[in-house]
Amino acid sequence: SDLQLKQTNIKNGQQTTSLKFQIDLGLDSEDLALHFNPRFHDDADGAVLVCNSKTAGCWGDEKREIHNPLLRGSEVKIVLKLSEDVFEVELPDGQEMQFPNRADMNVITYIRVVGDFKLTSFKIC
Secondary structure: OEEEEEEEEOOOOOOOOOOEEEEEEEEEOOEEEEEEEEEEEEOOOEEEEEEEEEEOOEEOOOEEEOOOOOOOOOEEEEEEEEEOOEEEEEOOOOOEEEEEOOOOOOOOOEEEEEEOOEEEEEEEO
16 A cells, blocks of 8 residues: 655745654554654764664664655655555655565554654545
8 A cells, every 4th residue: 555745845934954854654653663764964874864663662773775865945755655564665756765564564553744844745545
């Protein structure tokens, strides 16, 4: 099934220097199958895409993708797909990032979107 974030505007009304945002999918805030966290000014890697999972409140090992095609102040479409044992994150430049479904979740009951951006459309297919 596809989970789509369409026309996601990476800009806060108060500031134009978004530093990061996150999309969490899982059972609740302590059990996340996917934590997708683009960062524009990471201490270690600068602009980076970070994925992780959380089980019973404990974070797993981060997967970091140094290529971050998202630009501050731009409007983007991000598509999240869960295909059996892997999440696929489709980014605006055609890049696709894959992250394993470590918790083997096949039902997502918790969605949290937070950070320095404006969400204008959200669609679950």
